[in-house]
Amino acid sequence: MSDLHDLCKIPERPITSKYIDSLNYYLKNGIPATYTIEEAYNFTNNIESEPTTTTTPLHLICTHIPKDLLEEEIKIVTQMVEILFEYGAGWCFTDINNDTPGCILIKRNLKHLPIYQEIVNAGVRAELLLRKVSEFDMEVIEDTDDLDHEAFGQIEENVEIPDLVKEEEEVEQDDIKEPTEKSDTMEKTTSTKNQESAKSIEIDDEPEAPSQNQQSYLNTKLEYKNNALVTKDRKDGVMMSWETEIMKMGSDSLAKGSYIEPSEKDSEINILNIGFGMGIIDTFIQQEQPTNHYICEAHPDVLKKLRDDGWYEKPNVIILEGRWQDELPKLLSQNIFFNGIYYDTFSEHYQDMLELFDLVVGLLKPYGIFSFFNGLGADRIVIYEVYKKLVELDLENYGLCCKFIDVEVPEELFKHESKEDGSIWDDVKRSYWSCPIYYHPEIKFMDF
Ligand SMILES: C[S@@+](CC[C@H](N)C(=O)[O-])C[C@H]1O[C@@H](n2cnc3c(N)ncnc32)[C@H](O)[C@@H]1O
Missing domain, CATH: 1.25.40 (Serine Threonine Protein Phosphatase 5, Tetratricopeptide repeat)
Structure with missing residues (x-):
């Protein structure tokens, strides 16, 4: 000492x-x-x-x-x-x-x-x-x-x-014992949704794991099981039904972008959801009956689910098969603009989100709303709060303003104690949530 x-x-x-x-x-x-x-x-x-x-x-x-x-x-x-x-x-x-x-x-x-x-x-x-x-x-x-x-x-x-x-x-x-690696940054590896957020201080999954690497995720078999979508072999939680309330908030936020003025609704309402997963937010979006409901989805097993559940037959639904990185630039060149854009993928990192912001500014109508599942660093409160600030700063650079709405998260989600009657996280490899508050982001262009 x-x-x-x-x-x-x-x-x-x-x-x-x-x-x-x-x-x-x-x-x-x-x-x-x-x-x-x-x-x-x-x-x-x-x-x-x-x-x-x-x-x-x-x-x-x-x-x-x-x-x-x-x-x-x-x-x-x-x-x-x-x-x-x-x-x-x-x-x-x-x-x-x-x-x-x-x-x-x-x-x-x-x-x-x-x-x-x-x-x-x-x-x-x-x-x-x-x-x-x-x-x-x-x-x-x-x-x-x-x-x-x-x-x-x-x-x-x-x-x-x-x-x-x-x-x-x-x-x-x-x-003096043995735990983790010395590093003072969250690095580019912090994921938007998976168990490895705050990665640099909790090295667990290898870089080639499906939770870390898009290509290996897209090559991994998925299964819908017990109110969750998981990777078949490793049981990474891709989507879980506990997020239903959060998805409802997301859909409600996007709906606000349908108004040009508080009392003037847009004549054509286009909504884009990136990442179908269990289709929870898309079900809420459908209830709002937008003119066009775009869904961008990259994983073949999820696309099969979309087909099996009849999403391809819905008259206002347009499915973009592929990664948003490839599909969204095509929309830009077709002059399609959105009242609402929601982003919730898996095995992507904050660096990907920064690239998405480039497209969002081009695709969002002037009064449109952008939101995303905010799991950035959510396995550690202090990192979650660092990301909250970073997101605000980064969006500001695009002339976008981010308002966060605090949502209390049930204790059973962030206190990972094993219980006799089982825990929400029992069927997945690792929990990706440890915070008592969810910061729901609602993003729009700044008023100048
Ligand atoms: C967490 S789930 C989305 C859950 C959805 N919000 C819901 O309400 O059910 C993530 C989805 O994003 C998809 N995905 C991952 N990377 C993607 C990418 N680059 N482009 C499009 N979809 C992607 C995954 O296959 C998965 O279906």
Whole structure:
């Protein structure tokens, strides 16, 4: 454990500007803001292997700040976190419990503190930066092997280091175990709907798995079973009936785009749904009797379902067989515009959504509404909130404004406890939902 770690364990109250001085001192003298207690432990104990858990100074602050912080103390702690971020602290490294600093605050009911928002903002910045960096051929150096660990425990000159950081503490052996990979970005792999959202911190499925890779998904057999659509062999949940209310909200949002003015309905109402799945949203859309109801679907087994269930015979239904990436550009060239567009696919990532936004701006009528199943990062609250902000920012760049409507999610969905009478997630490989609130997006062009 280094002095920096000791400081971040908040050994003394009240929390005053002495903390800021000490923190600045350690960081200026070269202790990385990402220096983990695992790295310090391995160094002290001559362990050469790379630690796999990453308990950073930010984790320690989130774990140790008292719950009864005074106003002044909140300001100091916020400043400490800002300084750590200035020096490159990570917002989504995970500790022994697989918790990010934000997760710790949520578990401790401290989400209301400004430092939680600091963490979310840092997540947004990290994602935007990663996107820029990946546009170029740049290398990000993460390795801290060549750091002077010894010095980290010895920086005690020139600053009046309060008693709070003098105590030598041993890291508990139990604190150092083996969980996840060190990475501070959600990376391009965060999926729109599958079990691997927040992928970079929970590496589970291999890149070629159907949940990760479109081609392998499209080659995988699907089955409709127990109110769900799943991949036959692996039981990835593609669509589940618990989302019915969410689909109803989606259809209701699209219906709002039928009005040119509050009292003037459009003479031709075109709706586009991308991803048929179980046909839940399409059933709601049909009830609104749009002039033209386009359904874009890529998977052969789902297309068979559409055929078996008579969707091809419905007079106002037009089925676009294939991936939206191939089918939507054709609509652009046919000058077809939509009052409502809904997007809910599987095995796609946020990068795909960014590409979709390019098409949506061209296909949406000026008063039309775009919405999507918002499962971005939904297996971890803090990441879900980072995506909420990112989506707003990204859409703003297209002149689109995104309003989120909060929907409470039943506990049985996000508390993944096994129950005697079974859980919603029993028949699927892994749950893709862990948040108590669903943020339903309703997107339209900004008023200028
Ligand atoms: C989650 S389900 C959609 C569920 C639907 N919203 C409902 O209410 O039942 C996702 C669907 O998107 C389809 N899909 C996945 N990638 C696609 C793509 N690139 N283009 C078109 N459809 C795609 C899948 O085959 C699947 O049928």
